[in-house]
Amino acid sequence: MTAQRVCALSELVQDEARRVEIDGVAMAVVLDSAGEVHAIGDTCTHGDISLSEGFIDGDTLECWAHGSAFSLRTGKPLNLPAYEPVPVFAVVIDGDDVLIDPDVKKPVG
Template identity: 80%
Template sequence: MSARRVCALSDLQQDQPLKVEVDGIPIAVVLDSSGEVHAIGDTCTHGDISLSEGFVEGDTLECWAHGSAFSLRTGKPLNLPAYEPVPVYVVQIDGDDVLIDPAATKAMS
C-alpha cells in the first residue's frame, strides 16, 4: 500500500481532531499546538468511541466518553479505563497535502 492524501494541511485546525477514513480504517488526524501533525486510530480501545470527538491537550487525545487519554506519539493510553493502545500512523506532508499509509504504523517504544 502507499500513502494517500487524507486532507489538506490547511483543513486542520490546531488542537481540533479531524476524522478521516482510509480503506475503511477510521483515523484521527491532529495538528498539535507545536505544529506537528499526528495520525492515530480513531476508535477508543475502551469503549468503541470516536477519538476525533475528544479533546487535545499537548500531545494527547482524550476520549470524551470515559476520559482515557492517548499519546499522539505512541498511541499508548496514559490512564484508565483504556489499557490497550491505538495504532499510530506515519504522516507525510507534501506541500499542503497530508498523506497517510494505513499499512505504515509507527513502532511502539
C-alpha cells in the same frame, strides 16, 4: 499500499481532531499546538467511541466518553480505563497535502 492524501494541511485546525478514513481504516488526524501532525486509530480501545470527537491537550487525545487519554506519538493510553494502545500511523506532509498510509504503523514505544 502507498500513502494517500487525506486532507490539506491548511484544512486542519490546531488542537482539534479530524476523522478520516482510508480503505475502512478510521483515523483521528491532529495538528498539535507545536505544529506537528499526528494520525492515530480513531477508536478508543476502552469502548467503541470515536477519538476524533475528543479533546486535545498538548500531545494527547482524550476520549470524551470515559476520559482515557492517548499519546499522539505512541498511541499508548496514559490513564485508565483504557489499557490497550491505539495504532499510530506515519504522516507525510507534501506541500499542503497530508498523506497517510494505513499499512505503515509507527512502532509503539
